[in-house]
Amino acid sequence: MALKISERKLFLAERKKAGKRVTIGFTGIADLRHFIALEYIKGMMKACTDYDINFINMGGAVRYSLFDDINFISHYMKNFKFMKEPLVDGMVTWAASLSEFMEQKAIIKLFGDLQPLPTVDIGHMDIPGASMLKIDANSAVKSLMRHLIQVHHYKKFAFVGTDISEPQRRRLFNFQHELEVNGLQQIEGSVVMMNKKMEAKYIDEAFDKLASNFDLHEKKEIDAIITASDIIAAEGIEQLSRRGISVPSDVAVVGFNNWYESITSRSPLTTIDLVYFKRGYAAVELLIDKILMPAQKVETLYFPTDLIVRQSCGCLExxxxxxxxxxxxxxxxxxxxxxxxxxxxxxxxxxxxxxxxxxxxxxxxxxxxxxxxxxxxxxxxxxxxxxxxxxxxxxxxxxxxxxxxxxxxxxxxxxxxxxxxxxxxxxxxxxxxxxxxxxxxxxxxxxxxxxxxxENPYRINNISGQAINFLSAQNLEQIFETLRFQLSELDIPGVVLALSDSMSHSFPLPKIEFTFPEASEKLQSLMHTSVPEPHLFPKEFFDRDKRYSVMLEVLHHADQYFGYAFFEMKTINIATYDVIRMLLSNALYTVYKKEGKIKYATSYELEESQIQQLIQPSSENTESNGRTRLTVEKLTAYLTEHLREMTDIDKIAGHFMVSRSYLSKKSKELTGLSVQTLHEKLKIEQAKNMLKSEKFPLSEISEMLGFKNQNYFSNVFKKNTGLSPKNWMKNNS
Known part of the structure; x- marks a missing residue:
């Protein structure tokens, strides 16, 4: 049962008085320019302000930069090293946000392993041991359907969604349930579930299918189209308009999510507001309750949503x-x-x-x-x-x-x-x-x-200038001086920087090397001391006798790591911190390389003999093509350079400027293997070298070679060698 605000504040005040102010973290992956993640973060930060507790943002941002890392997920996974006490007293997690990168089973295990740390998840997945804050999808769809049926007296409905989204599949189920409750039949061919992402071309195809199946003019055969997302609804309205079908006069269209598209749609959308800000705020309150009462049973709370009535259903506001x-x-x-x-x-x-x-x-x-x-x-x-x-x-x-x-x-x-x-x-x-x-x-x-x-021109030009200053830095002190100036220019109040003595593939054992503002006299004794584990990072550096909000950024160049930084948060524009991380990492790489502080992993790199033993060219038509000059050497070189990635045939074909089918055919002719199989075998040869070096745990080998998880890597390894990695090591030690 939820505690009263006064009970929470009394508990938190006692913790603060004892010098142990509560600190919570947040983790999830999203395009953090998008309002959903930002609204979540706004809600959490407002709750942390109201309850006078600390906040550490460990969320990962993707798809907002030209400089996105190809193997983003492997870098993001390092954040989980920080998600323990005493650095944080609890975590708000968004497990479902990893769905694009990992299988659901692996995601659930990853977040479940955070136990016994108190956690509250704000997604739709069931995480063992975590309290969960989910939207009440049933009442959301019910309120939407009730409005369409009782106010507009609609009876003939269609539904459009995407089958690859579990929340959208649930919305379809709730829609079908509401039809049954109201004594209405699902019309044959009226449900279109795309097996694709919510991209314009696929949405257009879905609405084309509906328009082919039914006469959508003047509500002759369909009164209203329910969609599982405002993105689908807004694009669908455009596609209907191109066909001369007007919304809402010919057919009503409603959405879900109350995204930006709902207001800017050709016909403003009647939709469901999923109250992200309120849910972020409520997640913090639920987490405080869990920290206060750790023995309390795991809860799943269903958060009510708001029906937003606009013009697309046929209403006047x-x-x-x-x-x-x-x-x-x-x-x-x-x-x-x-x-x-x-x-x-x-x-x-x-x-x-x-x-x-x-x-x-x-x-x-x-x-x-x-x-x-x-x-x-x-x-x-x-x-x-x-x-x-x-x-x-x-x-x-x-x-x-x-x-x-x-x-x-x-x-x-x-x-x-x-x-x-x-x-x-x-x-x-x-x-x-x-x-x-x-x-x-x-x-x-x-x-x-x-x-x-x-994108203020002065600010962008300033960042460009600082990038030049960073790259011209000859040592760490010059990098730190540049960083001081840039933080001031970008209105970031402070940073604490932990750096290792050398750069390597393994996550570093860093020392606290830099603070801005300068560390107080009381903290000077902690400067240049090693942090044995990320979660043992001394929070005294953030405190300054007040509540703090900080952003974690892991510092890396390609697949090698320097350390990490905690930026004091003033703006929630996450891209700002990541740009600094990128500039700082590039500058550190230059200095570390100059000073010989990079640990090259030559001991486990593939040798030419290993590559050649995999090649069994076809006896037919093995001459290189004059137009593309696609050779064994070029193909294997490319695949070897991209061992960290999953095999992407389209990307490889694009690199060589050939068609997918040509690439597949040519790979068979040149090597006797498909591109997928060749890439896999090269990965396994690299894995053997890494196992022999005895420097890498299986989890890190799996991650560094682009496998989804350790279990999948072990299965592929055994398929290729006949032995599990551990047994192979026993036989080859």
Missing amino acids: QSVSLSGTSEASLSAESDTDNSEDTLRKRLVINAKAIFPYESDESISKMLDAFFADVYDKQKESRMLQWFQNVMQNYRKTREFDSDHFQNAISTLRALLLPILKNEKGVIVFYMENIFHQMRTLVSVFQKYESIADR
């Missing part, structure tokens, strides 16, 4: 539906009982309250624009032009506030739309679209502001 009621800011009665002049004066007063920084002349122009849009219906909305000018003028003197403008639009709609209560529905929907365009314009302005802030 609240400000429209309230037209003519006392709840509207200007009642219908007052509209009809007063003269046009009195009405206009009242509108000016109310509009002035909405836009207090606009002149009377500007407000008058807005009202003229409104009536012109309603009755003249020009190609370009005058009201939208007015609003655009208002925002541009606002940005000249103030920091742009998207929430302010979104609220202003809602209030303005509530003021103006009741005037149209006697007009035909088409006029109301026409004005709805204009207000929707206003909302989209705010979103675009906000996006530009975000990009301008993130």
Whole structure:
């Protein structure tokens, strides 16, 4: 049972008084520019602020940089070395975020092994020993279907989702359940589950299939299409539009997630808001409860979601539906009982309250624009032009506030739309679209502001300049001096840097070599001391007698490691910290190489004789091709250079600028083996060398050779050698 806020704060205050302020961590993988991960982190950081506890972000960010590491997952796995007491008292985990990189069984084991550390997971997977905070998908779909059935009286439904997503499969199950509960039949051919990612071409194919199976005009055969994601819904609406099918007049379309696409869709989406911020906040509260009461049984809490009603289902939003009621800011009665002049004066007063920084002349122009849009219906909305000018003028003197403008639009709609209560529905929907365009314009302005802030030319140029300074650094002191300056420029309050004496494939045993600001006199004795295990890192370096939030970054160059850094978090733009990590790592590599601090792994590198013994060329047509000059040497060289990666036929074909089929055929001719088999055998030969060196545990060999997990590596090794790695070692020691 959840504790009261007062009970949590009393426990945390006692810990703080004893000098053991609670510290929690977060781990998960996501495109951290995307709002989901950022909303989770915002919610967690707000909860940590409110409860006065520390926060360490160990999340990994992917797909936001041109400099993404090919073998990203192996670097990310190093973060798990930090996820123990005393560095953290508990972890909020997002296990499902690893689904793209690992099999579910391996993910569950990975996160389950964090026990007995208190953990709370915010994904959809069941993690042994972890309390779980899941969305209530059943009530979410129920509220969506109830609205469509009870408010709109829809009876004929279709569903579009992707079969590779477990949450989307669950949404399909809940959809089918709601059909049954409401006495409705699933129409044959009305469910389309893509066996692909949510990419535009696959979504288009799914909606093409629906449009081929059914007449989607005027709700003849389908009333509404339920989609498992706003991304699917928004792209689907575009595809329907290309076919001349209008949403919602021909067919309603609804989404799920309340993503950016829900507001910017051609028809703003009725959707389910998964309240990521609230869930991040609640996950911290649940974790505090678990830390306070470790013997409490594992809980699974289902978090309620919000139904967001917009235009795509056929609804008018609240400000429209309230037209003519006392709840509207200007009642219908007052509209009809007063003269046009009195009405206009009242509108000016109310509009002035909405836009207090606009002149009377500007407000008058807005009202003229409104009536012109309603009755003249020009190609370009005058009201939208007015609003655009208002925002541009606002940005000249103030920091742009998207929430302010979104609220202003809602209030303005509530003021103006009741005037149209006697007009035909088409006029109301026409004005709805204009207000929707206003909302989209705010979103675009906000996006530009975000990009301008993130990619400020001065800041980017400054980072470029610092990159040059980093690369010109001749020693560690020069690197540290550059780092001090760059942290100040990027408004990052501080950093603690742990570096090893040399760079190697194994995760290092580093020493604390640098702090910014400089370590206090009390901490000077800890400088240059080794940290035997990452989770034993002395938290005193973060403390400074106050609560802290820090970002962990593991420092590496290719597949070799220097150490790690904890950056004090001010911005939640995770890309900022990763850019610094990349620049710092490249500079360290240059200095370490110059000073001979890199441990080259020549003792286990493949020898030419090992490669040659694998080659059994076909007797037919083994001459190299003059056009591509694809030779045994080039193919094996490429595969040897990419032993850390899984075999990607398309990527290899692209490298040699040949087709996939040609590559496969040529590999057989040149080596007697398929590309996949050749790559696998080269990996096993490398594994033998690494086993002989006795420097690497099986888990690290598996990771360094691009296998999904240690068990899979062992199975492949035995398939190729007839022995398990351990037994092979016994026979070859």
